Amino acid sequence: MIKTVTPVTHDLGGFQVRRAVPSPECRMVGPFVFVDQFGPARLEQGEGMDVRPHPHINLATVTWLFEGAIDHRDSIGTFSTIRPGTVNLMTAGKGIVHSERSPRSERDAGPAMYGMQTWLALPDGKEEIDPAFEAVSDLPLVQDAGASARVIMGELWGEKARTTTYAHTIYAEINLEPGGMIPVEASADERAVMLVGGDATLGGDKLLLYTLMVLAPGDVMMLGSEHGGKVMLLGGEAFTTHRHVWWNFVSSDRERINQAKDDWKMGRFPKVPGDAEEFIPLPDKPKTVSYP
Template identity: 50%
Template sequence: MSWFPDNDPVLGDVKSCDALELVIVPRTRDLGDGFTVRRALPHGKRQMVGPFIFFDHFGPVQFMSGKGMDVRPHPHIGLATVTYLFDGSIMHRDSEGNVREIQPGAMNLMTAGRGIAHSERTPDLQRKNGQKMLGLQSWIALPAGSEEIAPSFQHYAAADLPVVRDRGVTARVIAGQSFGVTSPVTMVSPWFYTEVTTEEGVSVPLEADHEERAIYLVDGEVEISNERYEGPRLLIFRPGDRITVKAARPTRMMFLGGDALEGPRHIWWNFVSSNKERIEQAKQDWKTGRFATVPNEHEFIPLPE
């Protein structure tokens, strides 16, 4: 989605669990028409968790009949977008000619690389009937050697992703490896992303086999080392420790993280790069129409002034 990331400092919660490095309370932003997002990354104290450089939680929002989301074509470089829905549908169209309806539980990974444009709109049927929407959008910063790779798009329906169910826990492995199973999604650097839902009183392990790790609490409440945390929160953990997360009530959360990149990234509007000059070039490319266009789209979001 085309949402300008906030880079100004935002205070996190005070935390007492030694394994926790930072607790981030997402900042709420109203994007208009009652559509709000909660932004957890980037944060004034932490730019990335593994390669996750942007993390937005949108909804729940109820669109009435005839209304919907219309994110006009906009560009990206140097990143991959992950749109993951719990409710509702989004129609994805991009400049590579990919057209796909994103539905709950599906994995949609659009790798921008050297440049791609896309739009995100409510599908016609849902616009006619109205729909509830709730979901997440993340950006995965690409490693230095892969920032200029060719753009691409992967789609896996919910039924194509591995699911682990055990004693009150359901885990859908969206990307990478978790709970002993591996997602079919192809990645250019090591990272993981898993939806975990738990019943009250159930404990879940967050393994220590990833360099950087976090849990995003979508809703519910968890207990870690006798401290309680209520959603929405992003809990960022120190490396090395095996963490046990106990659900204080029915909870939905995302386990995420991966290998740290080799250095920080510059981020401006929808552009991410290790090189400031590359972002300036992308600005001019969008402003002068050098990005490929999205087929059958006749609008676009202008470069912010």
């Protein structure tokens, strides 16, 4: 292993969000420039998550749920209810606005909140592509020695997800039964794992819950569990050019981020059909800033 990254925890009232990337210890892992883990939690009956419309540029968001559901709306006209087993990939490119809210059915029962929110930096030459959206459900399932792995993006263990990738990307949810084991492939330039439930070891070393473990390139390691656990594997190609992060904006060009700030402040981004009344104002001091 190269390093251990302890995430910063934000308490959002009914649930916690843990941010491992970007951080002073880890700016990126492959194309992953933002890694949040949230829950597990269950909100009170009648409550819900309401992330008002907000903008993104030069990135793709990846939403993956273990429990619960989220209604996604965006400015290219998409409406999609995110559920476990389906990956939602929203490509911001030259600019998109979206909102994320708990469905009415979830609010009536008391919403479950448990999953991952990650951002992928778009590679050089593709940062300003047209915005797009896809929801992919028929994802490969790999099973081996008391372990199962859902390949969310890229190719792992000989199986390839049909989810769009703009740079070499690997992303998988691994579920280990008691005594289960599975090898972690070494094909990516950069890789990391995060234990998000139960217990697990990697190469005999115990993983700490919600801690991101960045792995050394080329090492073939065995992931195992004594009592059962859930682990996320992520990574991909190492970027040769820096990415700047400010609030919801990612770009190789700081001036592009400044332009996006001004565009949002002046109302030049498109509206979200069906959710156009509210928006998140541009913050003075965002929680997420990563300038090399």
